[in-house]
Amino acid sequence: MTVVVVSDSSARLGDAAGRWGIREVPLHVLVDGADLRDGVDDVPHDVHDRPKVTTAGAAPAELAEHYRRALADSDGAGVLAVHLSAALSSTYSAAVTAAREFGSAVRVVNSRSAAMGTGFIAREAARCAAGGADLDAVADAARAARERTQVFLVVHRLDNLRRSGRIGTASSWLGTALSLKPLLKLDVDGRLVLDQRIRTVSKAHAALVDRVADMVGTKPADVVVHHVDNHDGADQLGAALTQRLPQLSSLSVEDMGPVLSVHVGGGAVGVAVQVCEVSPRTGP
CATH class of the missing domain: 3.40.50.10170 (Rossmann fold)
Structure with a gap:
C-alpha cells in the first residue's frame, strides 16, 4: 500500500x-x-x-x-x-x-x-x-x-501575456512598456507578478541569475531551466547558474511545454529552483 x-x-x-x-x-x-x-x-x-x-x-x-x-x-x-x-x-x-x-x-x-x-x-x-x-x-x-520552491521568468515579448490575462498585479505596466524585458516571478500565492523592470534581455538574464543565487545561497538545490524555442539562451543561462552556484545538486534544460508557452511567448526563459532540505539530491 x-x-x-x-x-x-x-x-x-x-x-x-x-x-x-x-x-x-x-x-x-x-x-x-x-x-x-x-x-x-x-x-x-x-x-x-x-x-x-x-x-x-x-x-x-x-x-x-x-x-x-x-x-x-x-x-x-x-x-x-x-x-x-x-x-x-x-x-x-x-x-x-x-x-x-x-x-x-x-x-x-x-x-x-x-x-x-x-x-x-x-x-x-x-x-x-x-x-x-x-x-x-x-x-x-x-x-x-x-516553501523551498520558486519560479522566475523572463519574457521577450508582451503580446502573449496581454492576451492571457494571467499577469496579475503587474498588469498596470503592460499597456505602456515598449522594449521592456521584465523579470517576473510567482509570488507566495502562485500569481505571476513583476519582480524587476529591465530593458534588455542580457540584463534580465543576469538579474535572474542574481535572484536564484540570493534564494539558494550556499545550500544545495535542484534547478531546471525552461525555455520557449530558445534553447541557446537557456543553455547560456544554465551555464551561468552552474558557474555561480557550483554546489547545485542538479541542473537541466527543458522546454516549457505548449500549455505555458502559449501564455509567455517565444524566446521566454524561466528557472524553477528547489532548495534541498538537508543534503544534495541526485537526478531530476
Whole structure:
C-alpha cells in the first residue's frame, strides 16, 4: 500500500514521472477548433506564435477518472494531487471538485507554482510516499516543499501575456512598456507578478541569475531551466547558474511545454529552483 501522487502535464516532469510513479493528467491546447491534449496529441511546435490559440485546464470528470485509477493502484493508501497554481489555471478548482467524490482518500495541494516548480513539489511528495508515509505525511511533504520552491521568468515579448490575462498585479505596466524585458516571478500565492523592470534581455538574464543565487545561497538545490524555442539562451543561462552556484545538486534544460508557452511567448526563459532540505539530491 503506497500513496500515489498525481500531477498534470504542465509540470514538465519528464523521466521523473516514471521514476517516482507520478501520474500526469493532460491539460488542453485549443488550436483551430481542435482540442489537443498536452503530452498525448501532437501539438504544433509554433503554437506560441499563433494568436488565436487558447488553453484549458483539466475538467473535473477527467481528473476524477485519473484519481479513481490512482486510488485503486494505491490499494487504499490514498492519492495526493499536486497541480498547477490555482492563480494560473482552473485545474486546481476542478481537482477540488473531483476529489469530493472520494472523500478523504484524495487530497489536493495547490502547488502555487508552475512548470518544474510544480514538478519539484510533486516529486518530493512521491519520494515521501515511496518511503512508506501515509497520506497526511505525503501532503505535509508537498506543502513543505512548496516553501523551498520558486519560479522566475523572463519574457521577450508582451503580446502573449496581454492576451492571457494571467499577469496579475503587474498588469498596470503592460499597456505602456515598449522594449521592456521584465523579470517576473510567482509570488507566495502562485500569481505571476513583476519582480524587476529591465530593458534588455542580457540584463534580465543576469538579474535572474542574481535572484536564484540570493534564494539558494550556499545550500544545495535542484534547478531546471525552461525555455520557449530558445534553447541557446537557456543553455547560456544554465551555464551561468552552474558557474555561480557550483554546489547545485542538479541542473537541466527543458522546454516549457505548449500549455505555458502559449501564455509567455517565444524566446521566454524561466528557472524553477528547489532548495534541498538537508543534503544534495541526485537526478531530476
